[in-house]
Each structure stands twice: as structure tokens, then as C-alpha cells.
Amino acid sequence: MTDIAPWYQDDWTTVFSGDSLTVLATLPDNSVDAVVTDPPYGLANLPAKKVALALTEWIGGNRAFIPGGKGFMGNDWDRFVPPPALWDEVFRVLKPGGYLLTWSGARTQDLMGMSVRLAGFQVKDAIAWSRADSFPKTKHSLKPGYEPILMVQKPLEGTIEQNIAKWGTGGIHVDDVRTPFRNAADRAETVGKNKHGQYGTKQGGNSVFGDFSMLADRKDYDPEGRLPTNLILDEEMARRLDAANPPSKSSKGKPRAAAAGEGWGMTATGAEYDDEGGPSRFFPVFSADDDPLFYAGRAPAKERPVGEDGTKHPTVKPLSLMSWTLKLVVPPNGVVLDPFLGSGTTVEAARIAGFRSIGVEAHEPFLELIKQRIIRSTPKEA
Numbered sequence: 072m073t074d075i076a077p078w079y080q081d082d083w084t085t086v087f088s089g090d091s092l093t094v095l096a097t098l099p100d101n102s103v104d105a106v107v108t109d110p111p112y113g114l115a116n117l118p119a120k121k122v123a124l125a126l127t128e129w130i131g132g133n134r135a136f137i138p139g140g141k142g143f144m145g146n147d148w149d150r151f152v153p154p155p156a157l158w159d160e161v162f163r164v165l166k167p168g169g170y171l172l173t174w175s176g177a178r179t180q181d182l183m184g185m186s187v188r189l190a191g192f193q194v195k196d197a198i199a200w201s202r203a204d205s206f207p208k209t210k211h212s213l214k215p216g217y218e219p220i221l222m223v224q225k226p227l228e229g230t231i232e233q234n235i236a237k238w239g240t241g242g243i244h245v246d247d248v249r250t251p252f253r254n255a256a257d258r259a260e261t262v263g264k265n266k267h268g269q270y271g272t273k274q275g276g277n278s279v280f281g282d283f284s285m286l287a288d289r290k291d292y293d294p295e296g297r298l299p300t301n302l303i304l305d306e307e308m309a310r311r312l313d314a315a316n317p318p319s320k321s322s323k324g325k326p327r328a329a330a331a332g333e334g335w336g337m338t339a340t341g342a343e344y345d346d347e348g349g350p351s352r353f354f355p356v357f358s359a360d361d362d363p364l365f366y367a368g369r370a371p372a373k374e375r376p377v378g379e380d381g382t383k384h385p386t387v388k389p390l391s392l393m394s395w396t397l398k399l400v401v402p403p404n405g406v407v408l409d410p411f412l413g414s415g416t417t418v419e420a421a422r423i424a425g426f427r428s429i430g431v432e433a434h435e436p437f438l439e440l441i442k443q444r445i446i447r448s449t450p451k452e453a
Contacts, residue, residue: 078438083450084418087431088438091153091410092135094431095160102164103429104240104405105171107396107417109388112176113152113183122182129155129189152183153411158190161410168227168234168241170195170400172220174388180219192223198301200392220396222301239402247398249296303395394420401426415441425451 075097078088087094121138128136135156152175161171171192175183184194198220227234227241234241252258393416401407405426409417412430414437421428422445432438 079442079445081445083422083427084445085429086412086415086418086438086441086445087429088433088435089431090433091431092157092160095157095164095410098160098164098429100163101166101238102406103169103408104166105169105397105401106161106165106408106410107172107393107400108409108411109174109413109416110153110183110411111151112174113150113179114176115150117151125151125154125182126185129186134159134189152179152186155186155189157410158187158192161408162190162192162225164408165225166238166240167225168231168238169225170240170243171223171225172198172396172400173223175219175221177215177217177219180221184221187221187223191225193226194221195224196222196301198222198303198396201302201304222400239405243399244402245299245399246295248299248395249294250299251296299399303392388416390416390420390423393417394424397421397424397426412441413437415444419444419448422448422450 075087075089075094077085079086117138125136125138135154137151137154139150158171165171171187173183173187180197188194199217200220201217228237231241397407397417397420401421401424407417407421407426407428409428409430412418412432415430415432418428418430418441430441432441
């Protein structure tokens with residue numbers, strides 16, 4: 072396969088100008104650690120027969136087939152989701168155990184998921200990015216309140232331990248994206264209910280979940296935040312959630328009584344539940360004023376590059392949202408691939424977080440926007 076010269080390259084970032092399928096075919100097997108991308112959603116108003124035709128063609132071996140039509144805002148580039156042929160190449164260049172996070176449209180996530188599955192990926196989860204400010208807004212449909220992010224994985228080679236030892240991939244990095252505690256009481260609630268050994272208790276079991284007494288008692292349980300959920304909120308959605316649900320206080324600091332029978336085998340555990348607040352405290356919530364590695368509901372104006380001729384990208388993702396997803400799936404010193412680079416949010420977020428990145432963009436006017444992001448971002452040294 073003939074090599075394609077990068078449009079831009081430095082120690083941290085490589086950007087190719089051209090068709091993703093063509094460019095990816097030149098990359099080595101098992102050469103990237105993760106893929107995070109915001110591809111075309113395929114928002115054309117396709118009749119069921121055309122969807123069935125696409126699936127038939129894909130399964131029959133014509134894996135690059137895309138039916139005709141117009142997509143988002145009448146654009147050709149968004150007339151259908153990327154076909155399995157594209158994800159075949161993504162699968163090939165991704166290391167075993169590596170994760171692919173791909174955004175999708177709410178009404179085309181089934182097609183996106185099918186296309187990805189046909190390439191060999193295993194669906195592990197889906198993340199809902201819930202936002203108050205979204206479009207389109209018409210009287211003929213519901214206002215979109217979330218965008219799904221499909222979380223899929225290239226199968227492991229052997230056990231997860233063996234895969235990590237060989238490839239450095241296979242797990243997600245939960246501790247890097249924990250939901251920060253709001254205050255000391257919020258922290259005490261989570262620590263208290265997990266720190267069994269502190270109260271003379273231990274992991275037990277029941278008839279539903281079986282025996283798990285072999286697990287560590289976690290006497291040293293001391294997390295930096297709550298476990299991240301697969302629902303992430305913008306600040307406005309969090310405000311609305313809390314406004315609709317009055318603040319609750321878990322307890323008055325009284326010890327919890329022992330559980331009997333088929334319970335969890337716990338004795339009195341001390342004042343575990345002393346936290347108070349609205350339900351948004353259980354979810355990742357970030358605002359435009361937060362650290363740049365967290366996200367707002369929409370990309371603020373200062374993040375949106377504009378070309379000299381006024382070129383703008385129509386669907387810019389917040390830098391902090393992209394950074395959150397990168398930290399979830401890219402291992403330390405890893406390389407992340409984005410085959411649909413757009414305005415370049417992924418490469419800017421990767422530079423700030425200290426990851427190397429490879430991006431591909433087919434629309435030449437967007438290359439200037441990508442260059443602006445590269446110039447303004449200072450790579451974080453490992």
C-alpha cells in the first residue's frame with residue numbers, strides 16, 4: 072500500500088488530509104491504543120427499504136455500500152453512517168483490547184452500532200451526553216436532549232491480564248474520570264459504605280449475587296470521587312435536575328443497623344450516609360468555567376476555531392467532553408486515532424492531556440481550523 076504523507080506532523084500530532092478509508096489503509100496493524108471519533112450520524116430521511124438494502128449489501132459482502140440521499144442540513148457527507156468497510160480498517164489498526172468511542176445520532180445509533188458490530192467489535196456500553204442546548208428544534212419532532220456515545224472494544228487476546236501485558240490495552244481508566252465529590256459529607260457517604268473492614272465487617276454474598284467473600288475488605292478504600300456513570304450532564308441539565316428534585320439528606324449520622332437473613336451480612340457500620348444535596352451529585356457535571364479538561368454543554372465560542380474566510384464547523388464538541396472520553400479509554404503514553412477529525416477537538420484535547428494522536432479530515436476547509444487548535448495547545452509532557 073502506498074504511503075500518504077501527513078498534512079501536519081510533530082512529536083504529538085499527525086494529521087492526514089483525505090478520505091478516511093484510504094488513509095487508514097496505509098496505517099500499520101495494531102498501531103493505535105484507542106479510537107475516539109465523532110463521525111457522520113447519517114441523518115438522511117431514508118425509507119425502511121433503503122436501510123434494509125444497506126444491511127443486505129453489508130452482510131452480502133459489499134461493506135462499503137452507502138445508499139443515496141441528503142443528510143444533516145442537506146449535506147452529502149452526512150447521508151448515512153460510516154459503512155463496515157471503514158470500521159474494518161479501524162478494527163485492524165486498533166490494538167487488541169482497545170476501545171472505540173463513537174458518537175451517534177439518537178435515531179441512527181442502531182445503524183451505527185450494526186456497522187461497528189459487523190467489523191468485529193464487541194459492544195461494552197453506551198454513554199449518554201445529556202445537554203440542555205441542542206438542535207434541531209422543530210415542531211415536528213422532539214428536541215434532542217442527549218447524544219449517544221457507543222463504547223465498543225476490539226476482542227482481547229487471552230485474559231485481560233495477558234492482553235494488558237502484551238498490548239497495554241484492555242481496561243478503562245475509571246480513576247482518571249471519577250465524579251468529584253461536592254464536599255466532605257459527599258465523600259464520607261461513598262467511602263463509608265465501601266469501607267467494610269473499618270467496621271469489623273467483610274464482603275459477603277446472597278442468593279441473588281452469589282458469594283463474593285473472597286474479595287478484599289477494602290480497609291484502605293479512599294477514592295478520588297464517585298465511580299463515573301454512563302450518563303454525563305452539562306451544567307444546565309444538572310441545574311434542572313436538582314430544581315425538579317428537592318435536596319435530600321441521606322441520614323442524620325446514625326449508625327446503620329445490622330442486615331439479617333439473606334441480606335449482605337453486615338453489622339452496624341457507623342454513620343455511613345451523611346451526604347446532602349440534589350441528585351446531580353451522582354453524575355459528572357461540568358461547566359464552561361471548570362478546568363479545561365472538563366466539558367460544558369456546548370463548545371464555548373472561545374473554543375470554536377474560525378477560518379479566515381469565516382469557515383466554521385457545524386457540530387463542534389466541547390473540548391472538556393472530548394478530554395473526559397480520552398482519559399477514560401486511552402492508556403498512559405497511548406496513541407488515539409480520530410478518523411473524522413472535523414475542527415480538531417480530539418487532537419487538541421489529546422495534546423493537553425499528554426496523549427499522541429492521529430487524525431484524518433477529508434474536508435479541506437477544516438484543516439485551517441485544526442491547525443489553529445494545534446498551535447494554541449501546549450502538549451502535556453508525560
